[in-house]
Amino acid sequence: MLALILCIVFLLLLVIVTAYAERKVAAFIQDRVGPTETGPHGILQSVMDVVKLLQKEDIIPSAADKRLFALAPIVMFAAVLAGFAVIPITPSAIASGAYLGVFYLLAIISLDVIGLLMAGWGSNNKYAVLGAMRSVGQIVSYEIPAGLAVLSVVMICQSLDLQEISFQQGILMNQFAGLEQEVNYLFGLKALNLDVTNVGGITTWNIVRMPFLFIAFIIYFISSLAECNRAPFDIPEAESELVAGFHVEYSGFRFAALFLAEYSMMVLVSLVAVVLFLGSWNTPLPNIGSVQLASWTTGTPGALTGHLWGAFWLLSKTVLLLYTQIWIRWTYPRLRVDQLMHLCWKVFTPIMLALVLLAGLWRLWMI
Amino acid sequence: MKEYISNKYNNSFFSVVGALLKGMQLTLQHFFRANKRREPTFVSDPNYFKQPEGLVTLTYPYESLPVPEVGRYRLHNEIDDCIVCDLCAKICPVNCIEIESIKATEDIGITSDGTKKRLHAAVFNIDLAKCCYCGLCTTVCPTDCLTMTKVYDFPEVDIKNMIYHYTDLSPEQAQEKRQKYEQQQAEIAEAKAAALRAKQEAAKGNI
Numbered sequence: 001m002l003a004l005i006l007c008i009v010f011l012l013l014l015v016i017v018t019a020y021a022e023r024k025v026a027a028f029i030q031d032r033v034g035p036t037e038t039g040p041h042g043i044l045q046s047v048m049d050v051v052k053l054l055q056k057e058d059i060i061p062s063a064a065d066k067r068l069f070a071l072a073p074i075v076m077f078a079a080v081l082a083g084f085a086v087i088p089i090t091p092s093a094i095a096s097g098a099y100l101g102v103f104y105l106l107a108i109i110s111l112d113v114i115g116l117l118m119a120g121w122g123s124n125n126k127y128a129v130l131g132a133m134r135s136v137g138q139i140v141s142y143e144i145p146a147g148l149a150v151l152s153v154v155m156i157c158q159s160l161d162l163q164e165i166s167f168q169q170g171i172l173m174n175q176f177a178g179l180e181q182e183v184n185y186l187f188g189l190k191a192l193n194l195d196v197t198n199v200g201g202i203t204t205w206n207i208v209r210m211p212f213l214f215i216a217f218i219i220y221f222i223s224s225l226a227e228c229n230r231a232p233f234d235i236p237e238a239e240s241e242l243v244a245g246f247h248v249e250y251s252g253f254r255f256a257a258l259f260l261a262e263y264s265m266m267v268l269v270s271l272v273a274v275v276l277f278l279g280s281w282n283t284p285l286p287n288i289g290s291v292q293l294a295s296w297t298t299g300t301p302g303a304l305t306g307h308l309w310g311a312f313w314l315l316s317k318t319v320l321l322l323y324t325q326i327w328i329r330w331t332y333p334r335l336r337v338d339q340l341m342h343l344c345w346k347v348f349t350p351i352m353l354a355l356v357l358l359a360g361l362w363r364l365w366m367i
Numbered sequence: 368m369k370e371y372i373s374n375k376y377n378n379s380f381f382s383v384v385g386a387l388l389k390g391m392q393l394t395l396q397h398f399f400r401a402n403k404r405r406e407p408t409f410v411s412d413p414n415y416f417k418q419p420e421g422l423v424t425l426t427y428p429y430e431s432l433p434v435p436e437v438g439r440y441r442l443h444n445e446i447d448d449c450i451v452c453d454l455c456a457k458i459c460p461v462n463c464i465e466i467e468s469i470k471a472t473e474d475i476g477i478t479s480d481g482t483k484k485r486l487h488a489a490v491f492n493i494d495l496a497k498c499c500y501c502g503l504c505t506t507v508c509p510t511d512c513l514t515m516t517k518v519y520d521f522p523e524v525d526i527k528n529m530i531y532h533y534t535d536l537s538p539e540q541a542q543e544k545r546q547k548y549e550q551q552q553a554e555i556a557e558a559k560a561a562a563l564r565a566k567q568e569a570a571k572g573n574i
Contacts, residue, residue, distance in 0.1 A: 025398065027401075027422075028397065028398045028401035028422070029394045029397050029398050030397070031397060031401075031421070031422050031423050031424075032422060032423070032424050033404075033422050033424045033426065036426060327391065327394060327395065327398070328391070330394060331390050331391055331393075331394040332387070332390065
């Protein structure tokens with residue numbers, strides 16, 4: 001229960017900060033100043049936006065399918081929020097330590113698509129239906145390379161438990177029940193005979209444990225952009241042609257819920273990327289001889305220091321990825337729909353299939 | 368055989384990735400230069416026309432680019448120097464100047480350039496909501512009392528407030544001046560009639 005409250009509070013806070021950062025970063029990239037009026041440097045802008053939306057009239061079009069229309073934002077927000085349950089925040093804090101965390105996560109994120117389609121169809125609006133269909137087509141397609149990227153990590157880590165995957169990527173590995181005898185070799189190459197189990201830091205992150213996972217990480221990151229309908233994969237919401245895509249008919253609180261769901265999705269996919277590829281809550285600083293950087297910046301798991309360091313590293317890596325998402329949005333133009341599908345089916349999927357095979361071989365022969 | 372449209376771009380994987388990274392680098396550079404800003408400098412400043420980096424926005428109501436003293440914006444009439452000649456109202460292409468004059472009965476002084484004032488301005492209204500800022504009125508003004516100022520930010524909630532009243536007479540005073548003038552005219556007419564009668568009587572006596 002405590003974890004749920006923490007999760008919602010942290011999540012909403014992070015979402016609101018992201019929405020504000022989106023506007024500020026966009027402004028700075030385009031040599032503008034962004035919001036400046038609400039609070040110092042406009043930091044209350046997103047809060048005001050949400051407050052404004054809550055005050056607005058809740059309009060349901062008369063020709064809309066009312067039940068679907070009303071249910072869609074709840075389904076979408078609930079699906080994304082449920083995904084946060086299995087994300088480990090610190091070595092000892094996780095809302096739900098499910099053994100099938102990764103599997104659950106992929107399943108629950110897919111529910112998002114149903115909400116999208118409900119919103120688009122329920123609105124009884126041509127732009128909404130078009131946006132929803134494009135969105136669903138895109139998300140379902142990009143779930144394949146993203147799922148394969150996750151699968152390659154699961155094959156390397158031999159676990160679906162996100163907390164176990166997190167422990168494997170740092171100096172605390174041997175403290176996890178069941179991993180006491182495990183050894184991390186540099187690049188996962190036993191032949192090099194460089195034991196980095198107690199070096200930790202960046203050397204034990206999944207992208208270094210199995211260097212090819214870096215490619216998987218890039219592909220996962222790009223696919224996750226498509227899954228959140230973000231630029232350069234924002235044809236479902238293309239402002240210039242579809243007005244707003246599937247949520248064109250929404251207003252007031254329902255729009256706020258969709259808006260929050262969208263930004264929560266951004267946060268969630270970034271968190272998943274960090275947990276799976278970038279060492280989760282582990283420090284990036286390795287132990288070098290007597291300079292125990294990793295031990296100093298890890299704290300004691302279970303104690304306050306462990307919580308603070310864990311949350312700090314996890315959140316800073318997530319924020320970095322979120323910044324990259326925003327940065328990409330304001331750099332690249334939108335992809336055409338055929339380019340989008342080309343990238344997914346003809347580039348990412350074959351590469352990821354090869355990488356999954358490679359991950360299997362790596363697990364068999366190298367580690 | 369399939370014909371390919373010649374492509375001036377190098378589409379190899381690494382050049383595409385390089386181009387993408389170049390784009391990212393460009394936006395990142397702009398992001399990190401956001402601590403620099405355009406300054407509200409005067410046009411004489413050497414950097415006025417070039418702003419190599421940083422944010423270009425000025426937060427307008429709080430800061431704005433200075434306008435030269437000779438800016439051609441809101442009209443101003445120095446009524447003490449105005450001889451109410453009506454030239455400005457005549458030349459105005461959009462008829463935004465409304466003037467009603469009363470002939471003065473007494474000496475009302477001279478303008479700062481020495482022209483004798485002979486008319487009171489009962490009404491001197493400029494409707495700046497209609498004004499097209501052509502500046503013709505200021506060029507025809509013989510005493511240079513009508514000028515354009517550098518004030519350009521004067522919005523009003525009620526459009527009636529866009530009509531600027533420059534007269535120095537209250538309606539009562541104007542009425543008084545008008546009566547005085549009419550009285551004087553009447554007196555002159557009376558005097559003329561008396562003179563005429565005297566003349567006629569004198570002529571009769573002569574016969």
